[in-house]
Amino acid sequence: MSVFHLQHKDSDMPHAEEIQAVLRQCLEYPGVYGVILSTIDGNALEQVLKRDISADRIATMNSSLLALAETLTQETQQQQNRFVILENSDGRIVSLRVNRTLLMTAISYHDSNLGMVLKISQNTANTLASLISEES
Amino acid sequence: MAQPKFIFTGTPGVGKTTAIETISEIPLIKTEVPTTDELAERKAMTTVAMDYGEFTLEDGHKIRLYGTPGQKRFEFMWRILIDGGLGLIILIDNERPDPVADLAMYLDDFGDFIADTAAVIGITRLGSQGPALDDYIELLSERGQMHPVFDVDIRRKDDVLLLIDALLSCLEAEAL
Numbered sequence: 001m002s003v004f005h006l007q008h009k010d011s012d013m014p015h016a017e018e019i020q021a022v023l024r025q026c027l028e029y030p031g032v033y034g035v036i037l038s039t040i041d042g043n044a045l046e047q048v049l050k051r052d053i054s055a056d057r058i059a060t061m062n063s064s065l066l067a068l069a070e071t072l073t074q075e076t077q078q079q080q081n082r083f084v085i086l087e088n089s090d091g092r093i094v095s096l097r098v099n100r101t102l103l104m105t106a107i108s109y110h111d112s113n114l115g116m117v118l119k120i121s122q123n124t125a126n127t128l129a130s131l132i133s134e135e136s
Numbered sequence: 137m138a139q140p141k142f143i144f145t146g147t148p149g150v151g152k153t154t155a156i157e158t159i160s161e162i163p164l165i166k167t168e169v170p171t172t173d174e175l176a177e178r179k180a181m182t183t184v185a186m187d188y189g190e191f192t193l194e195d196g197h198k199i200r201l202y203g204t205p206g207q208k209r210f211e212f213m214w215r216i217l218i219d220g221g222l223g224l225i226i227l228i229d230n231e232r233p234d235p236v237a238d239l240a241m242y243l244d245d246f247g248d249f250i251a252d253t254a255a256v257i258g259i260t261r262l263g264s265q266g267p268a269l270d271d272y273i274e275l276l277s278e279r280g281q282m283h284p285v286f287d288v289d290i291r292r293k294d295d296v297l298l299l300i301d302a303l304l305s306c307l308e309a310e311a312l
Contacts, residue, residue, distance in 0.1 A: 039172040040169040040170060040172065040184075041170070041171055041172050041173065041175075042184055042207070042209055042210065043172065043173055043209075056209070057209075060209045060210055060212070061212060063169065063184040064167070064184050064210065064213055065185075067167035067168075067169055067184045067185045068167060068185045068186075071165060071166070071185075075165070101170055101172050
């Protein structure tokens with residue numbers, strides 16, 4: 001599990017090391033091969049990736065995806081979207097909010113357990129939210 | 137028959153959402169989120185997926201109006217939104233550092249779509265500073281492209297309708 005492709009998008013970001021540690025912990029779950037923290041308007045901030053994929057592009061697409069999901073939620077008169085799961089033939093993508101301005105994307109292989117991936121994604125998002133709110 | 141689909145694109149913060157909202161007969165479907173980068177100095181919210189509104193022409197035909205995100209990083213949404221579109225309205229903020237280059241970028245990025253359909257251009261915040269309308273026309277001339285260019289205030293319904301009318305005229309002219 002040491003094949004981290006760690007990138008720092010914003011070295012001035014407060015608590016960057018702690019945030020990376022939290023993302024890395026999420027990546028240690030079997031099957032998860034990418035975790036990206038991004039802004040709600042589509043800029044990647046921190047990411048840990050085991051595959052050569054573009055965090056910038058995923059961050060932007062996740063911004064659109066969650067915005068559409070939340071708009072659809074409102075349009076159907078439902079309350080507060082919690083997450084979006086993309087179930088693909090060879091993997092899964094979980095997208096969710098960290099707080100008002102940050103999003104998180106977790107990417108896993110198909111042999112991972114959906115419930116576990118979802119739970120660890122939510123736990124990671126909650127930990128990030130606490131960490132970021134502590135410093136603000 | 138499918139309802140015609142027009143797409144509004146243009147520079148971030150130029151007012152694409154406002155333009156559609158100005159003429160839409162239905163409450164706008166918006167995907168605006170708080171702006172967190174340098175654009176925050178100019179606007180608090182930004183569109184990250186699409187806007188959607190509807191407008192009925194005098195002949196009874198309903199037009200579907202889609203707005204794109206402005207930032208180039210959302211280019212993938214541009215490709216999705218132009219699918220099935222009949223025409224493009226490009227809005228350029230004349231107070232940006234190089235708005236003529238901005239127009240060139242949109243003409244390039246939507247080039248294939250424009251070649252198959254039609255486009256009109258609205259320049260906003262045209263004042264004493266920045267390029268003149270003629271500078272945009274010169275750019276189009278250099279590129280061998282002919283698209284109507286208007287000085288517009290997209291908060292004014294008549295100005296947005298002017299762009300719609302011009303686009304319809306272009307489509308008619310190309311059909312003949």
